[in-house]
Amino acid sequence: MKKSPLDHIKIASPCSADWDEMLGDKCKRFCSQCELNVYNLSEMTQREAENFLFEAEGRVCVRLYRRQDGT
Numbered sequence: 001m002k003k004s005p006l007d008h009i010k011i012a013s014p015c016s017a018d019w020d021e022m023l024g025d026k027c028k029r030f031c032s033q034c035e036l037n038v039y040n041l042s043e044m045t046q047r048e049a050e051n052f053l054f055e056a057e058g059r060v061c062v063r064l065y066r067r068q069d070g071t
Helices: 046-055
Strands: 028-031 036-040 061-063
Parallel strands (some): 036 061
C-alpha cells in the first residue's frame, strides 16, 4: 500500500492558540497570534489535504487530528 504524504507530517512545535477562539469555519480559521490562516486538514478528504500540501507555498499552519495508532 502506498503511503500518503500525510503519514509523514510532524508538528515540531504545536501552536498553543485555541481553535475555538479563532474566527472562521470548520475548514479555515484566522489565528490572531501568528496572523495566518489555519487550515483544518481533518475536515478535508485525503486527496484534498494532499493537494493542499503540494500546492502550498511558504509557511502553512494546519490543524490535524491523529489517532493513537497514527491514522
